[in-house]
Amino acid sequence: MLGKLAVRNTKRSIKDYLIYLITVTIAFSLIFAFNLVASSEEVIELSTGMDTFKYILAFVNVVIIFVICFLINYTTKFMFEKRSKELGTYMLLGIRKKEIARLLVIENVLLAICALVLAIPLGFIFSQFVSLVIVNLLGIPEVIFISINFVSIGLLAIYFLAIYVLVLLNLLRRIRKMTVHDFLYFDKQNEKKMFRSNKKRNIIFIVSVILGITAILLWASRWTMENSGKQETLTYLMISMMMLIISIYGVSATCADMLLSVLLKNKKLKYQKDNLFVTRTFASKARTMSFTFGTLSMLILLSLLCLNFSSINKGVYKASIEMTAPFDVHVFEEKQPFKDFKEYVNVVDEDYTINKAIEFDVYKEPKHQMQNYFDVQFYDYDPVMKLSDYNEILKLKNMDTIELSNDEYFLVTSKDLLYKVENNKDIEKIQLTSGKELKLKGIDTKTYWYQINNTGRFAVIVPDEYVQGLEVSEQHLIIDTIEETDTKLREKIKQDLKHRLVIVNDDGETVVQYYRLSVRGSAIEEQNTMTAMIASICLYIAFILISAVGTVLAIQSLSDSTKYKYRYQTLKRLGVNDKSLFKTIRKQLLILFGVPVIYSILASFFMLVSVNNVYKIYLESEYSYLIYFVVGLAIFFFIYGIYWIATYIGFKRNINEES
Known part of the structure; x- marks a missing residue:
């Protein structure tokens, strides 16, 4: 009986959290795709530098695992909240808490297995596209076919187990603390105002803004030609990033109250159209997820920095070749x-x-x-x-x-x-x-x-x-x-004339000085390899981060469309037609999706301006970074916009179903 119930609930969860399932499936697909590419002998043999690709990817996957853990844990928490009354009813019917925990674990495992099964064939398809991108960036006319191997499947299984073990342990910990009363009234808990004192809120907001400005100025001070090579520069950059993180969380924690206060003080603005309804809806949500907003802003900032860094890396390509190997x-x-x-x-x-x-x-x-x-x-x-x-x-x-x-x-x-x-x-x-x-x-x-x-x-x-x-x-x-020369010529010279590149140092040791030889074709291949790795990995990270942000906000919104359906039903009873109601929903979703983005865009822009102070000498124009920034924003808003549209469609469907 428990198994049948778990299967039924899993089917219902797939319907309710389709966006979440799609994102997790795509995330696992990308992990699998990049593991396939990194472990492919054909790809590694394309260039001598591709062998390091899998080591870089291993580090990146650790970051991605934490992001997916955050995403799955957050979604699991919402699923738990939405079904808390159902779980409380199970306890009243005599089902033990241990059995309820087992039920939730089975449901989550079934949902995870569904994502994993879909991820393998989808990841195989993605791997062919990744291979095509790498081959094009390396300037190789041939097409590399990536085959499935058990090593990559094994790595995906390890990542999968690591993520869900952490998530399910956290879920079990939460269940152990719950009582029947907690289950029945978990979704009715009153939202707590984080700052009871406006003075305290205003001080935190001002301090956070000042801290953010100071962090950006400190960041900019280190991106100069005079400081770029100094050892302490990295320390200052890390300090500025920590200050910026604190600032982001501080602003995120206070922005909802600040927005509501401004609106309430302006009566003309407050009672204009649906402003009061939209603002209070956003404020009630933001007050209880200020930490989440801060985390989402951080993920957005990292995704934009990844996109910008990828573009800059490609921008300095030509200058880098001329500096390392201007001659054949x-x-x-x-x-x-x-x-x-x-x-x-x-x-x-x-x-x-x-x-x-x-x-x-x-x-x-x-x-x-x-x-x-x-x-x-x-x-x-x-x-x-x-x-x-x-x-x-x-x-x-x-x-x-x-x-x-x-x-x-x-x-x-x-x-x-x-x-x-x-x-x-x-x-x-x-x-x-x-x-x-x-x-x-x-x-x-x-x-x-x-x-x-x-x-x-x-x-x-x-x-x-x-x-x-x-x-x-x-x-x-x-x-x-x-x-045109190639890497084979460099290897031939190294092999045939190794005796010319060998010296005996002052300690009597034999040293091979390959640095005294440069071949343009080899340098181009190495630079292409680096560009391909950075571009593909940065896009990989950015896509995962943007998808995670979009999924969290989508789940929040779709959950609210069901949880607070009476608000929209009340608006209809008051005579608000569907066109006006949907306009209000669009405005509400734009604010919810837009607030975490504003600070991140501003911070990433000023950070990119600072980085450009060093890299502009290698770019075609000192204003090339503006193009990179716009292109990065276009990619970001394209992916982000898909989640907003999907959320809006789901929101309307939920309202229509419940009305």
């Missing part, structure tokens, strides 16, 4: 006596058509006047290049060459270090070891790449005659090929 092949020697580069040229020539090969030297300027400004450690010289070598590189990049007079020099550095020397009067003139004084002609960041020399921060370009007598620090080779 680049290798350098830093250990004297230097060897020629014929072996490298011959290996490349076996599979590629060489368009041009350029060799250049980097010299040591002992006075190292520039080094102090760039805070270069472990080097006691300024890296110097000949003008003729630099112009050869410019020609290879199809850029205009430069000219220097006998008393001029040119400085090349990265965009993120430009602030150290830009408008710096101390470097307007430098003096070489030879005694020659040179004045600065200009500074360029477009021709800089990380391996321009081993100091990795800057290069001083001087007329050719001024390098005479200077010690050679490094010898470089740049090869330009007709065909």
Whole structure:
């Protein structure tokens, strides 16, 4: 009998909480889909960096598990509240609390199994789409078919068990504390006003707002070129996030009372149309779920940050490639006596058509006047290049060459270090070891790449005659090929010329210095891999978070449509027609769905503006972040809007059924 009752109740729960079931099913489907992709040998073999995908995913899944736990626990609590009178009746009929607990556990397990069974085939379909996205981002023409494996199914089962064990233990704990009276009147409990004193409420609201503004300002202060590389920056960012979290919860706890107070003080506004009804309905709800509103706002903020970070990561793609590998092949020697580069040229020539090969030297300027400004450690010289070598590189990049007079020099550095020397009067003139004084002609960041020399921060370009007598620090080779290079070429060079990349350090240990070799095709593949991983995982997290928020608000609203149906029936008896009633419902749902969003959107925008202070030098435009923000909002509101529409349709259906 207990089993039949559990099955009947499960069917009823599926009907009442269809949005919840769909969200949980999709969440498990996405977990399964990404596990399938991460464990696929075909996907891992696409790129050397894809092997780390499964480790990153494991960490992300831990976060997702907590979000799903929150979602399921919250929904279970509502199901329990809605059926409390039914459960109390069971106790009056002589059914023991232990049996009632078993009944609820069976129902939840059946509902969970239903979601799990649906998630496996749906996740398999999702995995093909995820694979397609990754393949497109990697620029690979072939299509990868993801096959089902038992490892991924096993991981999904582990996640499933972990989530529902935690949820059901919490449910059993709640049942043990309940009495017959609690069961019968649980859904009739009066809503408690959180703040009996308006003064206390106003103080908390003002303090929370000030704390939020302070958090945003602290966050912005660390996103500057001067602070971006400092060790304490991460600590300050974490402090600002904690302050922002406290602020969000403080504002969420007080906003309902604040809104109601403003409306009640304005009689003209209070009695206009349905304002009083809508405001009191929202306030009565918000007063009892202020903590939930804070949590939802946090989830929305995280989802928007994920969407924005994904866009920025894709935006810096081109600049990142030019910084890491602007040439098809680049290798350098830093250990004297230097060897020629014929072996490298011959290996490349076996599979590629060489368009041009350029060799250049980097010299040591002992006075190292520039080094102090760039805070270069472990080097006691300024890296110097000949003008003729630099112009050869410019020609290879199809850029205009430069000219220097006998008393001029040119400085090349990265965009993120430009602030150290830009408008710096101390470097307007430098003096070489030879005694020659040179004045600065200009500074360029477009021709800089990380391996321009081993100091990795800057290069001083001087007329050719001024390098005479200077010690050679490094010898470089740049090869330009007709065909596009790939990772296979880098692996071939590493294998065939490993002896050229091996050195014996001062301790007598043999060290392989692969950092001295860069191949553009390999760098592009690695960057594509990173972009694919970040984009897919950020979208994965954002979708789960937005869906969780939408589901909680939908369940709240649909539960209210049944619990407080008499309110809407009263409006109808007072002569309110269906058109006006549905307009009131839309307004009510817009406020409920909109309140958790406002603070999160404002906070995410100002946080993105701060992040842009650092990343704008790598983007196509310093205003590109605005496009990313708008696109992120569009994705968010598209998913969020689906939940709002589904809630509105369900709300109307419940009202019509009960009237």
